[in-house]
Amino acid sequence: MNEVILKLKNFSLSYKTRKGILEAVKNADFELKKGETLAIVGESGCGKSSLARGIMRLFPRNLEKVSGEIYLNGEEILSLDEESYRKNIRWSKISMVFQGAMNSLNPVLKVVYQVAEPLMVHMKIDKETAFKKAKEILSLVGISESFSERYPFELSGGMKQRVVIAMALITNPQIVILDEPTSALDIITQANIMNLLKLLKKEFNLSYIFITHDIATASELADRVAVMYAGEIVEISPAESFYYKPAHGYTMMLLNSVPTLKIDKKLRSIPGTPPSLISPPKACRFHPRCQFVMDICKIKEPPMFKKDEEHFAKCYIGESHE
Amino acid sequence: MNNNEVLLKIENLRVWFEIRKRMLSQPLYVRAVDGINFELKKGESISLVGESGSGKTTLGKTIIRLYEPTSGKIYFDGIDITNLNSKDLKWYRKETGLIQQDPFGALPSHFTVYRILEEPLLIHKIGTVEERRKRIFKALEDVKLTPVEDFSSKYPHMLSGGQMQRVVIARSLIMRPKLIIADEPVSMLDASVRIEILDLLKELQDKFHMSLIYITHDLATVRMFSNWIFIMYAGNLVERALTNELLNNPLHPYTKALLSAIPDPDPENRKKLREVPPGEPPNLINPPPGCRFAPRCQYAMEICNTEPQEIEVQSKHWVKCWLFNK
Amino acid sequence: MxxxxxxxxxxxxxxxxxxxxxxxxxxxxxxxxxxxxxxxxxxxxxxxxxxxxNDSQAWLKYPRNAIPVWWGFFTGKNLPKNINLSNKGSLNLISQNPKKIELIYSFNYNYDDFPTEFNIFFKSQYKNEPPILRIFWEKPNKDKIFLLEHQLRSEESTLYLGNETSIEDKLIEYLKSKLEYYPPYSVTVVRGLFVDTSGNLNIEKGEYKLHIEVELKDKDDTITAEPIIYGKVHGIAGTDHLRxxxxxxxxxxxxxxxxxxxxxxxxxxxxxxxxxxxxxxxxxxxxxxxxxxxxxxxxxxxxxxxxxxxxxxxxxxxxxxxxxxxxxxxxxxxxxxxxxxxxxxxxxxxxxxxxxxxxxxxxxxxxxxxxxxxxxxxxxxxxxxxxxxxxxxxxxxxxxxxxxxxxxxxxxxxxxxxxxxxxxxxxxxxxxxxxxxxxxxxxxxxxxxxxxxxxxxxxx
CATH class of the missing domain: 1.10.3720 (MetI-like fold)
Known part of the structure; x- marks a missing residue:
């Protein structure tokens, strides 16, 4: 359980745009342990999807620069050439459930074929074996044999999402990146998918990186939570401290803006809009919207403070900073 | 104003969409809304909760006559509006407003905010240029898009999602309608702005004493402002009650499932599985006979194969389930 | 965006x-x-x-199928432009009765190529009989050649020198007398007028003079002439077949x-x-x-x-x-x-x-x-x-x-x-x-x- 499987060091990612360089991810640092789920939460456009795709080395065409180090099982993989990365890492070690992937299934191929495809493409396994394996995985995610011979349009949304999860699992990866895996689904289906993900994690001792904008959904899986704001990881902590003792101003305000069913609390939204990643605010990037803002926040970029055991936050709150 | 006056009365409303019409084959129908009854008083609000495909949007849009009802009656302010002709329909358009889910798509991108807000006034031939200007600026103030001069000259794409949705709200309120249908007004917005939009909607609803039907799939947001919660499943209203009553005392198995499926931010969640019914809502072309939730219901009995009647179990708490229909 | x-x-x-x-x-x-x-x-x-x-008469004074001036630069030759001699003339009175005048037009011709046509537009007013013209051509070497005698046909008339075969004959005569043999090229009017006496088709550059002796039949008769030597280049776009x-x-x-x-x-x-x-x-x-x-x-x-x-x-x-x-x-x-x-x-x-x-x-x-x-x-x-x-x-x-x-x-x-x-x-x-x-x-x-x-x- 304590074995570190993935480690990011100073991982940065920037894109070229017509208005300038967009710094999508800045100095991301974290570790992922075996069998652990790290949830990365943040508003849309905060860079969480870029981070996930960056780990998969799926860069857009307008990539400006990628820097830092990524260690998988202690081996640096960011500097690998594309060919060996594709052969040895992508999908076979790290796979991904893309946002909205259920709607991009190939409409003219049977689902079993689509699930088996990573095996045939990435591992060069023959069709028959691959199909057999695909059917096994499909039944594991709750899709019966009869449905595996169908086409995507014959399946409901929840079932398509199960197919997508099966595609991510078929190569027996160690890490699965889940990018908003339930955002387009109904609540009950969402809960069903979450249940499935929990079961699969136990079954295969998987590590998840769970990308979501929804703090409530994040709590369904997260062992640890990293909060991203404007391209930076501003707080990273075990789930308990995140929900009960948030340390960053942004996290506190975020938790305060989420309506909940059981607790009838006065909600408060975060004023303003997320900053542009082309010219983010100086010093602490959240200071223009922060209700706890102090003078220092506007002058000096806060370092990662250690707030507690395994709990780090880039925030001056509660620190003596003079 | 008499608070007990009924604004909207729906009687046995059905909205079926015909599909696959071939020359000789029987037409098939999607029974999107299938037999709905309720009343809404002036100034009150309903949260219409259901999953996608439950018919909640169809119901909302049929109430404001964007869809034609197949059968049943809709009374608005005592007037039967089920089959209005186009002239009276224009009057009805003035009395009702629609707030849509997607603010990016709900605004014509080729108009400025000013023009967007002026459109309803122009269509209903209201006021002079100067009067319209005042009314538009007032509407922008109401939704807190100030300074109004700046915002009124912008195009939608220069606004953030939250600001766009404010414009949508301003537009739907500019005719001072008596009834607003808000169809998932915040589901496409960032979590951080949802609350302020819902707060604004609530504030304006009270200010102008409008009735509101808030359509959502997200039960977590309904506590904020509605008097009533209606739970819709596969074209039927399965349970309706006052908000707190329903949240604290859900009776229908589907309502219970829905409530238990909603995650609250709690790190304990990850340690347990949720108790939710398996499967997904039925196909509305060929729904199960009787109770439509029966195939997924853990309490299903034989009698569930015949359709249950909606009964008032307690005062102001109706359920459509055989468990309470003895 | x-x-x-x-x-x-x-x-x-x-x-x-x-x-x-x-x-x-x-x-x-x-x-x-x-x-x-x-x-x-x-x-x-x-x-x-x-x-x-759409007026065929409007363009008579323009060259036919002339190439654009700038196009001419690419040929490497100095191609002739239209030369309108009407303002290069002088008038001599030869005798009062019968009234005889001489119109002399002198101009320099330094182009590397022959012109295309040579027309003279006459306008005259006369009482009884149109005037009679005698046209001479003086080359830079001062040789003066008699070209033709011509009586105008109407008050406005044009003399197309290029169409007069008698001129051709006279020019051939002239060249033959200079060269002592028949010129080895076919002699057209414009060639004959401007060719040098080397035996090749070369331009003789220098000052030319056109003499027109006019015999007016009445003392109140008048005449103006507008001799035009048509070039090979014209304007920025050239001209078409209808000039x-x-x-x-x-x-x-x-x-x-x-x-x-x-x-x-x-x-x-x-x-x-x-x-x-x-x-x-x-x-x-x-x-x-x-x-x-x-x-x-x-x-x-x-x-x-x-x-x-x-x-x-x-x-x-x-x-x-x-x-x-x-x-x-x-x-x-x-x-x-x-x-x-x-x-x-x-x-x-x-x-x-x-x-x-x-x-x-x-x-x-x-x-x-x-x-x-x-x-x-x-x-x-x-x-x-x-x-x-x-x-x-x-x-x-x-x-x-x-x-x-x-x-x-x-x-x-x-x-x-x-x-x-x-x-x-x-x-x-x-x-x-x-x-x-x-x-x-x-x-x-x-x-x-x-x-x-x-x-x-x-x-x-």
Whole structure:
């Protein structure tokens, strides 16, 4: 359980745009342990999807620069050439459930074929074996044999999402990146998918990186939570401290803006809009919207403070900073 | 104003969409809304909760006559509006407003905010240029898009999602309608702005004493402002009650499932599985006979194969389930 | 995308275009065309142009099939320009009774090539009998050759020296006396007048003099002469077989052709847009009717029909525009734009408009058409040169009204007169160049605007 499987060091990612360089991810640092789920939460456009795709080395065409180090099982993989990365890492070690992937299934191929495809493409396994394996995985995610011979349009949304999860699992990866895996689904289906993900994690001792904008959904899986704001990881902590003792101003305000069913609390939204990643605010990037803002926040970029055991936050709150 | 006056009365409303019409084959129908009854008083609000495909949007849009009802009656302010002709329909358009889910798509991108807000006034031939200007600026103030001069000259794409949705709200309120249908007004917005939009909607609803039907799939947001919660499943209203009553005392198995499926931010969640019914809502072309939730219901009995009647179990708490229909 | 400007404002589009190099390039070409058009309209009145263009007498003093002056530079020779001697003359009175005068014109001829023609335009007033002329030619070596004696035939008459075989004979005589043998080249009048006495076809450069002795029959008779030695180069665009300066047609061809193209493209696109929107929005029977009509239209042989109609009715370019619009009414644009309409129709803002009471026609004209206009505009722009070409093609087939000076007309004239065969390349290349420039500029602008209004094509 304590074995570190993935480690990011100073991982940065920037894109070229017509208005300038967009710094999508800045100095991301974290570790992922075996069998652990790290949830990365943040508003849309905060860079969480870029981070996930960056780990998969799926860069857009307008990539400006990628820097830092990524260690998988202690081996640096960011500097690998594309060919060996594709052969040895992508999908076979790290796979991904893309946002909205259920709607991009190939409409003219049977689902079993689509699930088996990573095996045939990435591992060069023959069709028959691959199909057999695909059917096994499909039944594991709750899709019966009869449905595996169908086409995507014959399946409901929840079932398509199960197919997508099966595609991510078929190569027996160690890490699965889940990018908003339930955002387009109904609540009950969402809960069903979450249940499935929990079961699969136990079954295969998987590590998840769970990308979501929804703090409530994040709590369904997260062992640890990293909060991203404007391209930076501003707080990273075990789930308990995140929900009960948030340390960053942004996290506190975020938790305060989420309506909940059981607790009838006065909600408060975060004023303003997320900053542009082309010219983010100086010093602490959240200071223009922060209700706890102090003078220092506007002058000096806060370092990662250690707030507690395994709990780090880039925030001056509660620190003596003079 | 008499608070007990009924604004909207729906009687046995059905909205079926015909599909696959071939020359000789029987037409098939999607029974999107299938037999709905309720009343809404002036100034009150309903949260219409259901999953996608439950018919909640169809119901909302049929109430404001964007869809034609197949059968049943809709009374608005005592007037039967089920089959209005186009002239009276224009009057009805003035009395009702629609707030849509997607603010990016709900605004014509080729108009400025000013023009967007002026459109309803122009269509209903209201006021002079100067009067319209005042009314538009007032509407922008109401939704807190100030300074109004700046915002009124912008195009939608220069606004953030939250600001766009404010414009949508301003537009739907500019005719001072008596009834607003808000169809998932915040589901496409960032979590951080949802609350302020819902707060604004609530504030304006009270200010102008409008009735509101808030359509959502997200039960977590309904506590904020509605008097009533209606739970819709596969074209039927399965349970309706006052908000707190329903949240604290859900009776229908589907309502219970829905409530238990909603995650609250709690790190304990990850340690347990949720108790939710398996499967997904039925196909509305060929729904199960009787109770439509029966195939997924853990309490299903034989009698569930015949359709249950909606009964008032307690005062102001109706359920459509055989468990309470003895 | 620029946050402050919308693609629905002209300024916004303009700013966006300037971000692309090819956009700037096409705008420069447009600026060129616009300057050309403004100059044309101000400087050369249209009515006058048309009447001059079709008046065979108006251009007698211009050289025939002269190449443009600048074209001459590429030949490496100093080619002759028109030389009008009327203001280089002097008048000597020889005797009072009978009245005899001598008109002497002297000029330097330093060109490297022979002129093409030599005509003298006379105007005279006489009582009883027209004056009698005796014409002498004085070469730079002071040899004076008698060319001919001639009696005017009317008050205004022209003497075409090149057509007088007697002059040829006299010149041959002269050359033979100098060379002591017959010249080894065929001697035409203009050659004979300007050739040197080396035996080769070389120009004798230097000062020439033309003497015209006039015998006036009455003392009140008058005469003026306008001798013109026709050059081989003329103007910036050259002249055609009817001596008309091509720049006139090229200049007026610009507004005529562009307004034809623009008019056709805009009206056809707009009509397609309206039909497509009506078809897509109302659906049902209206939709079926419009779609079936479109399909019928699409299989009609368009060009042959156009040619037939133009042939039967000898259309002017503006009538052609109407026929063209009518024949393109239900074109393929209706189909493609209907697909756009069907997409836009489902957008929430249309539903919102319905919900606040907008009528069908309001939705069609204020909500759908402006929305699908941006993706249509690039096609509109790209289609402009297509219509300009169509006009040119029909002109080349010779089925259009020949009185309009258009680019296509010039090419047609050139072909009719074997321009390429005879080596008058400028005659074909000039209008072709303008046609291609039009096509390129509109195409580039279309591509740029396509990128701007269709974000899918935009690079991130």
């Amino acid at each position: 620029n946050e402050e400007l919308s693609i629905y404002s002209l300024k916004g589009i303009f700013k966006e275009i300037l971000r692309y190099k090819i956009g700037v390039f096409s705008l420069i070409i447009f600026a060129f065309f616009i300057v050309l058009i403004i100059y044309t309209i101000i400087a050369i009145p249209y009515d006058k142009t048309i009447s001059l263009w 008309r300066p091509l720049e006139l047609a090229l200049l007026w061809g610009t507004p005529i052709d562009l307004s034809f193209g623009l008019g056709a493209a805009i009206s056809i696109t707009l009509l397609h847009l309206i039909l497509a929107t009506i078809s897509g929005w109302f659906g049902g029977k209206v939709d079926s009717l419009i779609q079936r009509l479109t399909e019928i239209y699409m299989v009609l042989p368009f060009l042959p029909l156009m040619i037939m109609i133009s042939l039967f009715y000898k259309l002017t370019i503006w009538k052609l525009l109407f026929v063209l619009i009518f024949l393109s009414l239900f074109g393929s644009g209706v189909k493609t734009q209907r697909a756009l309409v069907l997409q836009v129709k489902t957008l929430p803002y249309i539903e919102a408009a319905k919900a606040y009471g907008a009528s069908n026609w309001r939705i069609v004209f204020l909500y759908i058409i402006p929305k699908i206009l941006p993706p249509v505009i690039p096609n509109l722009i790209i289609s402009i040169p297509a219509y300009v070409f169509l006009e040119a093609i029909l002109s080349i087939f010779g089925v259009l009204d020949p009185t309009q000076p258009t680019w296509g007309r010039i090419i047609e004239d050139a072909f009719q007169n074997g321009a390429l065969y005879k080596g008058y390349y400028y005659w074909v290349l000039e209008p072709s160049f303008l046609l291609i420039l039009t096509a390129v500029s509109f195409a580039l602008l279309g591509f740029v605007i396509d990128r701007i209004v269709n974000p899918r094509l935009k690079e991130i």
